[in-house]
Amino acid sequence: MASSQQQYRLESVSKVFGRRQVALEGIDMAIHKGERVALIGPSGAGKTTLFRLLNCTLRPSSGRLWINGENVETLHGQRLRQARRLIGTVYQQHNLVPRLRVIHNVLAGKLGQWSTIRSLFSLARPRDVELAHRALAQVGISEKTFERTDELSGGQQQRVAIARVLVQDPEVILADEPVSSVDPSLAVTIVKLLIDISQTTRKTLVVSLHSVDLALAYFPRVIGVSRGSIAFDLSPDKISEEMLEDLYAGAVRGNGVNEAVSVPGRAIAYSSIS
């Protein structure tokens, strides 16, 4: 059974799209509160699907998933939204609303707590400007508060997304390839920023990374995902060169189920297999 110290518990979780496209199969793992975990593996391995399970966007096809000791099978409607409120997600890109001003994208972090009416009024006249401003200052772009989001660079937009998570103030931060679309020097900064946030506010952090070096350097626990299953789940010092080669060997680039899912703007590809 899931204990209260466990943020996540997965028991032989599988996710199948359509009838036979197996994205994940037989995933067993537990993540404790306050842990920092990195996920690595070739594209198409199932990392994005795993994230979508962890933030209650998808449900397992079979197996069981507990969040905070609650079985997600039992969560619907209001309770499902409450569960989601405690999970903040940073995506690779394209997860902000481009035509909205930065402040609204940041304050969107509060939507889980605001009533519908209140959130509508905030679009006309932003509430909690101070809160948004502080979050943006923490990620270093407070001067952009009132600009339109699509006028910002990719790296700046990723910071806005992180500021939104700060405003949301969740228990868990999930980051799915948060640095794949920014340049390498900025990548280190953003990963460090995420770690810093999770440490100072004692949040659980799960990050998937393209860069194995970043994962091994900054995370005490690294999970290798390959072809929909967990290849290894170890601390970095126990991960050998061979294991990494095996992890990425035989992965045909751009051939996986999740490739279609994780390519931005391919929502159509996604819905055609769902």
Place this chain on the structure above:
Amino acid sequence: MYPAEQSLTHRSPKTFFPYLFAALFLLVLIDSWQRAGIDPEVFFEAKGRDSLWKFLNGMFPPDLSRNFLSLMVRPALETIQISLWGTLFAIVIGLPLGLLGTNTLMVRGILNEAELEGAPLRRALRYGIYVLARAVLSLFRCIPEFVWALMFVRAVGLGPFPGVLAIGVAYGGMLGKVYSEIFESANNRPLEALQSLGANKLQIFFYGWFPQVLPNFVSYTLYRWECAVRASAVLGLVGAGGLGQQIEISMRMFNFNEVLTILIILFLMVAAVDYLSAKVRASL
């Protein structure tokens, strides 16, 4: 291999079907020529030429007398007012029905995965609402506004109000259909992100969906308004007020010069509306 590819690679050997269809199509065209009463001789016969000439000659010069123009001010304004309220009614009808008829909001895609997975009853209910909304929309728009106006004139009496209702219902159907397509074209990724932080559907709509599609939404709505200005002129012919009623009166009196004046006024009004909506679109 997909069926479509098959038919491309293995072209079926000599079939006479294309020829049969071509022959049938020709027959239909010839038959329709007669039945539709198409008769180009009208333009050359003395009698036909005469009445054409009378009509065209009667139009010029247009009646620009102060007296007639001042009489036209009220109907012209009425046309604009009918089109404004008609379009407003159309939005009130089209927006909610369009939302309920949006696939990615109601049944499919990432916003419905967690809610509908393993809940067949809920899925069936949602699908039912979705189909019903689309059915109502297509019912509204497949009956032309002209026919709606005829019916509303019978129901609520002569005057501009049946015109407003006719435009509201017919255009509500068109707006709703196009709105749902505009909503379906929005990028899902920001919506997924909003959902994942605990926003409800309405919040997702106002924060993620509407801002994304706003330019398309506004420009299509303005285009419909432009059409409504034109339509409200036609509706007058069945007694639904506006400039159309004046066209009908002038026609019956054989005052073709007045008809031309009214057409010019109509043209200027549509051009003005077009200019105005271009300005609004540019400012978005």
